[in-house]
Amino acid sequence: MTDSVRIAPRSGIAFELPKGAALTVIDPEGSQVADLLAYSLADVREVISNGRTFDYEETLYLTAGNRLWSNRSNPMLTIIEDSVGRHDFLLTPCSTATFVHFYPDKPVHRGCFGNLAEALRPWGVTEDDIPTAFNVFMNVPVDGTNGRIEVLPPVSKPGDHITLRAEMDCVIGLTACSAYASNGGSFKPIEFQIG
Amino acid sequence: MTDSVRIAPRSGIAFELPKGAALTVIDPEGSQVADLLAYSLADVREVISNGRTFDYEETLYLTAGNRLWSNRSNPMLTIIEDSVGRHDFLLTPCSTATFVHFYPDKPVHRGCFGNLAEALRPWGVTEDDIPTAFNVFMNVPVDGTNGRIEVLPPVSKPGDHITLRAEMDCVIGLTACSAYASNGGSFKPIEFQIG
Numbered sequence: 001m002t003d004s005v006r007i008a009p010r011s012g013i014a015f016e017l018p019k020g021a022a023l024t025v026i027d028p029e030g031s032q033v034a035d036l037l038a039y040s041l042a043d044v045r046e047v048i049s050n051g052r053t054f055d056y057e058e059t060l061y062l063t064a065g066n067r068l069w070s071n072r073s074n075p076m077l078t079i080i081e082d083s084v085g086r087h088d089f090l091l092t093p094c095s096t097a098t099f100v101h102f103y104p105d106k107p108v109h110r111g112c113f114g115n116l117a118e119a120l121r122p123w124g125v126t127e128d129d130i131p132t133a134f135n136v137f138m139n140v141p142v143d144g145t146n147g148r149i150e151v152l153p154p155v156s157k158p159g160d161h162i163t164l165r166a167e168m169d170c171v172i173g174l175t176a177c178s179a180y181a182s183n184g185g186s187f188k189p190i191e192f193q194i195g
Numbered sequence: 196m197t198d199s200v201r202i203a204p205r206s207g208i209a210f211e212l213p214k215g216a217a218l219t220v221i222d223p224e225g226s227q228v229a230d231l232l233a234y235s236l237a238d239v240r241e242v243i244s245n246g247r248t249f250d251y252e253e254t255l256y257l258t259a260g261n262r263l264w265s266n267r268s269n270p271m272l273t274i275i276e277d278s279v280g281r282h283d284f285l286l287t288p289c290s291t292a293t294f295v296h297f298y299p300d301k302p303v304h305r306g307c308f309g310n311l312a313e314a315l316r317p318w319g320v321t322e323d324d325i326p327t328a329f330n331v332f333m334n335v336p337v338d339g340t341n342g343r344i345e346v347l348p349p350v351s352k353p354g355d356h357i358t359l360r361a362e363m364d365c366v367i368g369l370t371a372c373s374a375y376a377s378n379g380g381s382f383k384p385i386e387f388q389i390g
Contacts, residue, residue: 051245051287051327054344056296060285061342071323073292090255092246097268101251128266131326132246144339147256149249 001195007034009187012115012175014123016041017166017194022080024193025136025174030158032188033177035093035112035133037120038068038076041169044125046070048077050089050132060142062087067167068134076170081163084156088138090149093130094179103180112175123171133173136162138182153184196390202229204382207310207370209318211236212361212389217275219388220331220369225353227383228372230288230307230328232315233263233271236364239320241265243272245284245327255337257282262362263329271365276358279351283333285344288325289374298375307370318366328368331357333377348379 004026007013012035017023025034040046052069054060062068063085068077092098095113099106117127137154176190177183199221202208207230212218220229235241247264249255257263258280263272287293290308294301312322332349371385372378 045323049287049327051285054285055287055293058344059342060337060344071287071325073290073296090246090249092244092250092266095268098250101268128240130266132244142255142337142339142342144337147254147337149253149255 002193004191004193007174007176007190007192009176009189010109010178012112012119012173014119014171014173017170017172019166019169022163022165022195023172024161024163024195026159026161026191026193027137027154027156028158028191029188030156030160031154031184031186032156032190033138033154033182034136034190035116035175035177036136037116037130037133037173039123039125039171040070041171044123044129044171046072046074047129047131048134053089060090062089075167077164078167079162080165081161083160084137084162086139086155087162088135088140089132090140091132091135093133094177094182098179106180109178111178115175115178116173120171120173151181197388199386199388202369202371202385202387204371204384205304205373207307207314207368209314209366209368212365212367214361214364217358217360217390218367219356219358219390221354221356221386221388222332222351223353223386224383225351225355226349226379226381227351227385228333228349228377229331229385230311230370230372231331232311232325232328232368234318234320234366235265236366239318239324239366241267241269242324242326243329248284255285257284270362272359273362274357275360276356278355279332279357281334281350282357283330283335284327285335286327286330288328289372293374301375304373306373310370310373311368315366315368346376
């Protein structure tokens with residue numbers, strides 16, 4: 001297992017995760033979100049897909065035992081540990097456009113979308129290649145009666161983690177989220193380890 | 196308004212829909228699903244996004260008054276009429292892989308995914324450019340407590356329809372669904388009009 005790497009508040013990073021390696025994402029201070037993307041290292045047009053994952057896992061709430069599937073119907077990551085049990089795969093990364101839309105009175109930030117685009121560019125990933133992210137620790141309850149969704153502060157406590165095993169050689173994008181709503185208005189770091 | 200065009204069972208079609216035009220999708224026999232995709236005619240890398248739509252519309256159950264947004268945060272289609280009120284934007288088009296997964300004892304079909312890929316090819320759309328479709332009339336209730344989803348027969352009756360207005364020049368992909376579960380095991384046609 002590597003030492004923990006710290007992702008500074010409102011920033012992002014990308015790195016390669018070989019098949020069989022395990023990525024542990026840690027919320028060091030609690031109640032923070034990390035947007036996670038995974039691309040096939042062999043061809044970055046293969047990428048995690050919330051629709052394919054919902055198809056095959058038959059649930060919106062993904063936790064230990066569930067897999068994240070690609071747009072080509074291949075398993076990319078398996079969740080092998082999860083001390084939180086609440087993550088989101090419905091919403092897209094916050095961006096300049098979402099800041100203008102949701103926080104018209106606050107300073108605009110390029111958000112997780114801009115951070116991911118810059119971090120993933122060396123692997124040939126463009127902005128249009130960024131799909132809905134797997135939003136680690138993000139708390140988006142769904143009302144099954146009327147379909148309404150809302151963004152609440154994460155339930156993660158300091159030190160909580162999720163561990164995902166790579167099912168193919170991957171390029172991972174990972175952020176410490178920049179949006180106000182997803183972390184209750186506090187911008188905090190994220191940490192990760194590879195083992 | 197054009198005459199109705201019929202999409203044969205288990206097939207698909209693509210066509211251009213100019214900004215301001217209205218597309219009416221009709222379920223002529225009832226309880227059938229039509230997978231709908233929309234791309235920007237100016238650049239097909241701009242495409243409908245379930246994640247951006249859930250972000251901005253704040254609901255999973257989309258009906259009259261809701262808009263379908265692109266991956267670039269632009270509105271693409273506005274639902275202006277809806278006699279059913281139950282559609283799905285969670286699940287990806289059925290494909291060879293989903294037939295093998297869900298119906299191992301039944302003949303494999305290329306599904307809506309294969310039909311959409313062939314129909315959209317003349318506009319430069321590749322298989323990897325096919326995201327989660329807006330699944331007209333598809334009935335996928337969500338259990339808000341545990342996140343479980345299931346695919347039930349559509350509640351649409353013969354002659355039910357939905358009408359969407361184009362907010363930009365679009366290329367539309369549209370199918371009469373090929374999967375067993377989404378239409379209760381009966382393969383039926385879909386019809387559409389442009390006005």
